[in-house]
Amino acid sequence: MEETEVPLLLDLQVGDAKFVFEARTIRRMELLIMTTLKWRLHSITPFNFIDYYLYRLPGNKTVPGTLISRAMELIVSTNRVIDFLDHRPSAIAGAAVLCAVEEVLQRESADYRSAIMASIAVNKERIFSCYDLMQELLIDFCSTPKKSLSAPPQSPVGVLDAAACVSCDSTENTAGSVQFIAKRRRINGPLLCMAEDQRW
Template sequence: MELDLENPLSNFHHFCPATTAPSLFPVESDHMAAQNYIDSLGTGDLHVSLRREAISSISQFSCKLGPFSSYLAINYLDRFLSSRGMLVLQQSKTWVLRLVSISCVSLAAKMTKTEFSLTDFQGDRGLIFDAQTVERMEYLILGALKWRMRSITPFAFVSFFISLFKLKEAPVIQAIKARAVELIFKAQIDTNFLEFKPSIIAASALLSACHELFPLQFPSFRRAISSCSCVNKENMIKCYNSMQEIDMVSSSNTPANALDRHVSSSGSEISTAGATTVTSVTQRDIKRRKVNDYGTIIKWSTSLRSKSEVLIHGPL
């Protein structure tokens, strides 16, 4: 059955016809990288560079599959390396890491039922792996992940948190969701976000999007998410601040490689015309600041203030 990242377990078990986001909170940690792997990335520049190289390969291999397949493949990569694949990061042979990367992409394509061929994946990029070699690596990855391939990612929680905002205007919902998804893609590349649960990343991305697009309504958005008992407020503040930092850095740089272009284009693929308009205005006008608590609000521009009042009629 095809995997939908927004509803990863829906209709998967015959005894569970509809899986809702609240039921995913207790098991989301099972779909995260192990702590020892996260610690190794925090202390070794070599491991970070190798991970970056693997992600770049995944981006190249999955460029024709769409951003969500790429996201799923990177999730498999991190979970595999944190389970039994740390030896891969210690290999001097780069082809091993390349094989892992293409196998993760292949598995992601199969899970999302995306048509592909290994020839299309590998193109003219040097060493070509045959189907049997990739299949053997796929089985190693499947074993390391304990066959939990229906990954619970931040996308599974986005609609749930948005529903807490009690919004009625479709353009507003689309604008917030599109911007949050864009931030989630950016966060996956940064190793600092591996420590946060998918739900925390989703909540932080939505808060950041709301803060950026509709600052007048931000206190209401913040109270809505903070009211959720499944959200660790301290971790969310930490994740939110980190997300603000990477967004400011990435917004000031021109995409320099295939991975950046792939992530940058994902927002435009899912945005509506209204969402794109709001986002373009925001990037030009907003001056963001890091906040250490939810009592401090970032500065907003006069022009964006008037636009948010037009889109949202009255306080939420």
């Protein structure tokens, strides 16, 4: 994150005159902290680990672009589900690559999966825990690459189905809300249904 406005020196003063700092002192402390951190101030995300897992695939084949994009889609989808906060970025990236390998490279998925798991040096239990969560919450309800290329939904119910797929909340909530909204639309008309949607 970049600081666009430098705060005034008076805003940094806390307490009595005993804690008054000069701009020179603050600059020196900032440089000391950044030097100690070796100027590594960026956050670590699962995207930092995708290359690590993708290039563990067996053989000298080039990695298909669809595999990379599907792994990235899965990582972005994890932002919608709070349960992924319990997992480290490296585990999320590993699980996303394993899921993408199973979807995109279906025939060779067993070979690739064993090659990836044999060559990594991180805790495999964490990756499998995240992988199971990803299979449960994202894969079954979010769009696969084939579905994402389809035409946009033509009916209001199709729009609701697509929105339910994108939300990736849970099986019961998503399925129940779509059926409930569709039933309300048939009984009470489209205006009441829109009011129901705005309440969520």
